[in-house]
Every structure is written in structure tokens, then in C-alpha cells.
Amino acid sequence: MSTREVFDSRREAAAFLLPTILISVVFLYYPAVRAVGLSFYNASFGRPNRFVGLENFLRLVTSSDYHSSVLITVLFAVIVLVGVMAFSLFVTFLIHEVDVGQSVYLVSAIWPYALPPAVAGLVFLFLAHPTLGILTHYVELLFGIDVNWFSNGRQAFVVVAVAAIWKQVGYNVIFMIAAMNNIPDSLTETARLDGVGRVNRLLRVYVPLMTPTLFFLVIMNTIYAFFQTFAFVDLMTGGGPSGATNILIYDLYRSAFQFYDFGLASAKSVVLFVVVGALMYVQFRVSDKYTHFGG
Amino acid sequence: MPEDGDPVTSRRTVLKGSGAALTAGATGLAGCLGFGGGGGGGSSAQPVNEDSLTVWHAMGGGLGETLNDLGSQFEEETGISISMEFQDSYENVLTNFLGALDSGEVPDFAQIDSLFAKQVLDTEAVEPVEEIISDDFPTDDFLDNVTDFFQVDGTLASLPFNNSNAIMYYNRTAFEEAGLDPDSPPQTLQEVREYSQALVDEGATEYGITWPNHVWFVEHWYSMDGQLLFDAENGHGDDPTTLRTDNETARGLYEWWRGMAEDGLYSNPGIEAWGEATSTFLTQTAGMLLTSTAFVAGAQEGAQDEGFEIDNALYPGVSDKQVGPVIGGASFFVPDGLPDDRREDIAAFLEFMASPEAQVQWHKGTGYYPIRQEAVSQLESDGWFEENPMFRTAMDQLTESDTSNPATRRMLVGPARQAQTTIQDTSVELFNGDVSIDEGLQSMKSDVEEELERY
Numbered sequence: 001m002s003t004r005e006v007f008d009s010r011r012e013a014a015a016f017l018l019p020t021i022l023i024s025v026v027f028l029y030y031p032a033v034r035a036v037g038l039s040f041y042n043a044s045f046g047r048p049n050r051f052v053g054l055e056n057f058l059r060l061v062t063s064s065d066y067h068s069s070v071l072i073t074v075l076f077a078v079i080v081l082v083g084v085m086a087f088s089l090f091v092t093f094l095i096h097e098v099d100v101g102q103s104v105y106l107v108s109a110i111w112p113y114a115l116p117p118a119v120a121g122l123v124f125l126f127l128a129h130p131t132l133g134i135l136t137h138y139v140e141l142l143f144g145i146d147v148n149w150f151s152n153g154r155q156a157f158v159v160v161a162v163a164a165i166w167k168q169v170g171y172n173v174i175f176m177i178a179a180m181n182n183i184p185d186s187l188t189e190t191a192r193l194d195g196v197g198r199v200n201r202l203l204r205v206y207v208p209l210m211t212p213t214l215f216f217l218v219i220m221n222t223i224y225a226f227f228q229t230f231a232f233v234d235l236m237t238g239g240g241p242s243g244a245t246n247i248l249i250y251d252l253y254r255s256a257f258q259f260y261d262f263g264l265a266s267a268k269s270v271v272l273f274v275v276v277g278a279l280m281y282v283q284f285r286v287s288d289k290y291t292h293f294g295g
Numbered sequence: 296m297p298e299d300g301d302p303v304t305s306r307r308t309v310l311k312g313s314g315a316a317l318t319a320g321a322t323g324l325a326g327c328l329g330f331g332g333g334g335g336g337g338s339s340a341q342p343v344n345e346d347s348l349t350v351w352h353a354m355g356g357g358l359g360e361t362l363n364d365l366g367s368q369f370e371e372e373t374g375i376s377i378s379m380e381f382q383d384s385y386e387n388v389l390t391n392f393l394g395a396l397d398s399g400e401v402p403d404f405a406q407i408d409s410l411f412a413k414q415v416l417d418t419e420a421v422e423p424v425e426e427i428i429s430d431d432f433p434t435d436d437f438l439d440n441v442t443d444f445f446q447v448d449g450t451l452a453s454l455p456f457n458n459s460n461a462i463m464y465y466n467r468t469a470f471e472e473a474g475l476d477p478d479s480p481p482q483t484l485q486e487v488r489e490y491s492q493a494l495v496d497e498g499a500t501e502y503g504i505t506w507p508n509h510v511w512f513v514e515h516w517y518s519m520d521g522q523l524l525f526d527a528e529n530g531h532g533d534d535p536t537t538l539r540t541d542n543e544t545a546r547g548l549y550e551w552w553r554g555m556a557e558d559g560l561y562s563n564p565g566i567e568a569w570g571e572a573t574s575t576f577l578t579q580t581a582g583m584l585l586t587s588t589a590f591v592a593g594a595q596e597g598a599q600d601e602g603f604e605i606d607n608a609l610y611p612g613v614s615d616k617q618v619g620p621v622i623g624g625a626s627f628f629v630p631d632g633l634p635d636d637r638r639e640d641i642a643a644f645l646e647f648m649a650s651p652e653a654q655v656q657w658h659k660g661t662g663y664y665p666i667r668q669e670a671v672s673q674l675e676s677d678g679w680f681e682e683n684p685m686f687r688t689a690m691d692q693l694t695e696s697d698t699s700n701p702a703t704r705r706m707l708v709g710p711a712r713q714a715q716t717t718i719q720d721t722s723v724e725l726f727n728g729d730v731s732i733d734e735g736l737q738s739m740k741s742d743v744e745e746e747l748e749r750y
Binding site: 045047129130131132148150151152153237238240241242243254257258259260 | 386390393394396397414417418501502556562563564565566567568571574575578580710712713716719720721723724726727729
């Protein structure tokens with residue numbers, strides 16, 4: 001435990017922690033507590049708050065729109081999480097294996113991540129726009145479908161999910177390539193001598209050794225899928241068509257900032273907090289079993 | 296191995312910590328909204344800027360430039376300093392203004408979209424502009440259908456400024472190519488369908504018609520047909536309780552809309568996608584466009600750049616009735632409780648903006664209607680409308696409207712944003728064929744009723 005006690009003086013330690021604690025309390029914990037409080041009120045602009053008890057939560061429990069929003073969010077998070085991880089791992093492996101122009105490939109894989117979410121949303125909107133999009137025509141030719149995601153909910157869901165995956169691959173590749181490069185060459189050599197094929201080398205040798213990084217990425221990608229994909233939904237679909245991409249974080253935003261229903265929005269944020277909190281807990285429990293932390 | 300063990304636990308702790316913190320952040324999002332409640336201003340309103348009048352507006356691009364020019368002229372004429380602050384969109388102006396009324400620190404003017412007028416009025420923290428402007432100001436010179444909407448209990452609550460309605464634009468060149476007579480554009484939805492079919496069949500354009508999926512267009516189809524969208528005279532008589540969807544107007548509209556979508560004659564630009572709809576028309580992907588009369592200036596320029604001839608025509612009706620359009624656009628609201636000397640400056644600006652000179656300049660620069668009879672007469676005697684027939688059509692649509700019909704007064708409902716979202720979202724389900732017409736209209740009606748009741 002010696003590594004923990006860097007500071008001899010507790011007072012000194014407290015002083016260094018103070019700025020962090022202060023900022024967290026003012027900008028995070030206090031608003032969070034307020035949100036929980038507000039969720040028991042009917043609150044809007046220009047009218048006094050009215051205590052309604054659990055009515056807001058009751059509305060959420062009985063609202064079929066909200067149920068489908070929860071379902072869509074979970075489905076969306078799973079698809080984005082699995083999609084990002086699988087695709088990134090594949091790309092990382094290819095970059096790791098290639099001999100010529102490695103850095104060029106690396107930079108181009110990371111590129112979308114460098115775009116701010118709002119810009120990425122706009123870029124993708126115009127790439128895939130049903131009538132004006134550059135890619136639309138080729139997608140229609142290739143898959144023989146009528147690209148119509150402004151009206152078709154399923155297509156809209158796919159387009160937003162693809163955009164979300166595309167944006168997050170770069171972030172994952174950065175971490176994965178670092179983890180993969182840390183794997184000793186001797187292991188790769190041994191695997192080669194033993195005649196282990198490429199796919200097996202990736203899945204049986206590299207992946208187990210990368211688990212701490214992969215676990216970290218699972219957490220970050222889950223948070224990303226739940227919260228940071230907001231910009232795509234806002235810019236590309238506005239939650240539509242008919243709620244097909246209305247993920248919880250966007251639904252919450254709409255209640256608060258478009259409908260000024262602050263009480264209901266607070267209740268939604270509490271629910272979201274509980275859902276994601278529970279998910280994190282499960283992920284930690286599961287990963288404790290499978291994660292290889294070395295040592 | 297204890298040396299390795301410790302960093303491992305701390306790495307895991309960090310992970311746990313960051314996960315928890317980020318989820319807490321989401322809760323914080325709603326907590327930031329802690330400004331609900333209180334109830335606004337009263338006599339305690341403080342201007343956001345003591346030294347200058349402040350206008351919060353939503354006029355971007357060329358519209359914003361014309362507005363800034365008017366502001367500078369006002370400063371020159373009166374010596375009163377004024378700052379025009381662009382807030383990006385009507386929704387932002389509304390959010391910021393409601394927040395300001397709650398906090399008591401307010402701008403002197405907020406340009407509020409007529410759709411959200413009721414929400415602002417319900418704060419009871421705004422002062423009717425008729426009480427601010429001087430008694431000898433000719434308030435009876437305003438155009439009827441403009442003041443009709445903006446008067447509450449016979450008093451002008453806010454100053455109508457940029458007002459428009461929806462109209463149809465069409466590509467004359469494409470019409471000729473498809474063997475259609477560009478001098479007799481379609482007048483009903485049925486004719487729009489026939490024309491669209493011809494345009495697509497002849498390969499003149501890919502789609503027949505487009506318009507942004509915005510509640511305003513549905514409102515127009517109702518008012519053109521003399522049909523009320525909400526009970527209680529669209530909310531002008533009393534608080535409305537229901538959305539009126541059980542009628543031939545609604546069924547006719549949505550059957551047509553669905554047919555157009557199914558047969559690939561209608562291009563859906565997306566919800567509230569004004570820019571995309573315009574692009575679809577200007578790139579000659581669609582031959583007809585429904586959009587605001589305030590687009591006249593932009594349409595002429597755009598068509599010239601793209602090399603086609605453009606024209607406009609009256610809004611096509613569900614039936615052959617042409618009762619009249621609803622008024623859209625925005626008005627200036629003034630907060631209650633500002634000091635008297637400041638109210639004099641505010642009055643000066645309101646009177647300046649409503650003056651025939653300012654109105655003529657505003658109309659020519661943008662295409663929004665002049666709201667004063669005198670301004671219209673002046674434009675007529677200058678021969679403006681003869682030189683600019685597209686402005687003429689827009690003006691005709693307004694002046695020929697039957698303003699005695701309550702259906703031409705736009706909806707005035709509290710949860711307007713909710714009603715708007717419901718109508719737009721359900722429209723997609725309806726034209727996309729996800730639900731039957733009757734089911735869709737029924738769910739649209741009951742969803743809106745629920746919102747009205749909750750408000």
C-alpha cells in the first residue's frame with residue numbers, strides 16, 4: 001500500500017483535492033441533486049413549481065413512447081458497442097500486420113475521431129442525404145434499395161448507428177494499436193512457429209492480452225453510445241422519423257429544452273442515470289471474471 | 296506481487312470512478328435547468344444592457360443585414376443606442392426570453408415566432424405594446440389579418456413585424472419541358488398530383504413537389520379549406536381542448552400526401568428542413584416547392600443562378616376552396632415592468648419599426664409583408680408590384696383572404712411545440728403508410744389532447 005501514501009500531510013492532500021471537489025460539487029453533484037428533487041415537481045417557465053410526487057415517474061412507466069425509446073436506446077447501444085469494437089479490432093489488426101505505410105493507414109483510421117461531433121453529424125448527413133447525398137446513389141446501386149431514411153424509421157436507425165460507429169472507430173484504434181504494439185514480439189514469433197493462423201493469433205493470443213484495454217473501451221463506448229451520440233440524432237434525424245431514433249438522451253433534451261417540461265425531463269435523467277449505473281455495475285462484475293490484468 | 300498489484304487496483308478504481316462520474320453528468324444536465332418556477336418580472340425587471348436598447352432576434356443572413364440596417368437608421372434618427380443580438384433561431388429566442396423573464400434581467404424586445412406567442416403571453420410578464428406606443432399612433436392602419444392574430448382581447452399584445460404565409464413556387468422551365476402550361480399552375484392538391492405525374496413521367500424533374508415537414512403547412516391546408524385545426528376558434532376564443540382531425544380536410548390531405556409519397560412524386564426533405572426543401576427545388580430535383588413568401592427574393596436569385604425560370608402561385612387547396620392563408624412569422628414582445636424613461640425609448644423603436652418607410656424597406660429587402668396599409672399603398676403607387684409580379688402574388692394571397700373566417704387565425708395554444716412535434720411526427724407515419732389514415736389521425740388527436748390537458 002506504500003504507493004498510495006504520496007502525501008505525508010493529510011492537510012496538504014486535502015488542499016490539492018479542493019479544486020476538483022469544489023468544481024465537481026458546484027457543476028456536477030449539486031445539479032444532479034437538484035435534478036432528483038425537480039423530478040417530483042411539475043416545473044416549467046413562468047409558472048410556480050407544483051409538487052406532484054411520483055406523477056412524472058408514473059407517466060414514464062405508462063408511456064408507450066417512452067418504452068419504445070428505452071428499447072431503441074438499448075438496441076442502439078448494443079449495435080454501436082459491438083459494431084465499434086469489432087470493426088476497430090479488425091482495422092487495428094490490419095494496421096498492425098501491414099508492413100508499408102502503417103502511419104498513413106493509422107492517420108486515416110483516426111481521422112473521423114478528430115472531427116467535432118456536430119461537424120461529423122453534418123458531414124454524414126450530407127454524405128448519406130436521400131436526395132442530395134454523394135454516397136446515396138452508390139448505396140442504392142450496391143444494395144438495390146431505395147434510400148429514404150427521412151421517412152423510413154429502420155433506415156434512419158441504421159444510418160445513425162453507422163455514423164456513430166464511423167465516428168468512434170478512431171478513438172478505439174488509438175487504444176487498441178497501443179495495446180497490440182505492447183504485446184511482446186516473442187509471443188508473435190512463438191505463435192508463428194507453432195503454426196497459429198492469423199485469425200487465431202488475433203483472437204486467441206492478442207485479444208486475451210488486450211483485455212484491460214478492451215474493457216476500458218467497452219465502458220467508454222457504452223457511455224459514448226448512450227450520451228455522446230446525441231449530436232448525430234439532433235442533426236440528422238431529430239429523433240425521427242416517428243421516434244425511430246429517439247434515444248433517451250435526445251428524448252430528455254427534447255422534454256427539457258423544447259417542451260420546457262423540466263420536471264419530466266428530470267425524471268427521465270434520473271431513470272437514465274439508474275439504467276446506465278446498473279449497466280456499469282454489471283459490466284464491472286462480468287469483466288472481473290474475464291479481464292486479465294497481468295501480474 | 297504487491298508492486299504490480301497496486302497499480303492494477305487503482306486502474307480499476309479509476310475506471311469505476313470515471314464511469315460513475317459520467318453517468319452523474321447526465322443527471323446534471325437536467326439539474327442545470329433549476330431555473331423553473333418563481334414566476335416572472337413584475338415591477339422588478341432589469342434591462343440586460345442599461346446603456347442601450349437590446350433586441351433578441353432570429354434573423355440570419357440577408358434578413359439579419361436588412362434588420363441591422365434598420366437599427367442603424369433608428370440610431371441616426373433618434374440618437375437612441377440599440378443593439379441587435381442574433382440568437383440563431385426562434386426556438387433559442389424563446390428559450391432565452393423565457394429564462395430572462397424568470398430571472399428578471401431582460402432584453403427590451405424579443406422577436407417571438409407566432410407559434411409560441413401563447414407561451415409568452417401565459418407568463419403574464421410581458422406588457423401589451425399598445426399600452427407602450429403613443430395614443431396618436433394609427434393602430435387601425437395595420438392590415439386586418441395581421442392584427443387579427445396579434446391582438447389579445449382587443450389589445451395589440453406584441454408588434455407584428457416579419458409576417459409571411461406559405462405559397463407555391465414552381466419551375467416554369469420544367470413545366471414547359473413536361474408539356475404543362477406555365478401560366479396555369481395547379482390550384483388544388485388533385486391538380487398538383489396531375490402536374491407532378493407529368494413532370495416525373497416526362498423526366499423534367501425527379502419529383503413533383505417538396506416542402507419542409509412543418510406544422511405551418513398543415514395549418515395552411517386547414518385554413519385554405521376554412522377548417523379550424525383546434526376547437527375554441529384555434530385557441531383565440533378560449534383554451535382549446537382538442538385537435539380537429541375528424542373531417543374531410545384532414546382525410547383528403549393525408550390520403551393525397553400518402554399517395555404522393557407512395558408514387559414517388561413527393562420528396563420528403565425531413566422535419567423542419569427548410570434549407571433542404573429549398574435546395575431540392577433549386578437544384579431542379581423537384582418542380583414545385585411550398586415555402587414562405589419571405590423566400591421570394593431568395594428564390595429569384597437562386598433560380599437565376601441555376602438557370603431556370605421561376606414563378607409563384609397561390610397555395611394549392613385540399614378542395615377548390617380558397618378561404619385564405621394563416622399568418623406566420625414573428626412579432627416583438629416587450630417585458631413588463633421596465634422603468635418609464637426606458638419605455639419611451641422602447642415606444643420610439645416600436646413606432647419606427649411600424650412606420651411605412653421602415654416597412655417598405657423591410658418588404659423590399661426580404662419579401663415579408665408590409666404590415667401597414669399605408670406601406671402597401673406606397674408600394675403600389677411606386678409600381679413596385681408591377682415590376683415584381685412574384686411579390687404581387689404573395690400580396691394578393693394575403694389581401695384576398697377572407698379574414699372574417701376564424702380558420703385564418705393561426706393556432707394560439709400553450710403547448711404549441713408539443714402539438715407541432717406530434718403533428719409532424721404523425722404526418723411521417725401517415726404518409727409513409729405505417730398506420731392507416733384513420734388510426735394515424737386518431738392517435739394524432741389523442742396525443743395532442745393529452746398535451747393540452749397537461750398544460
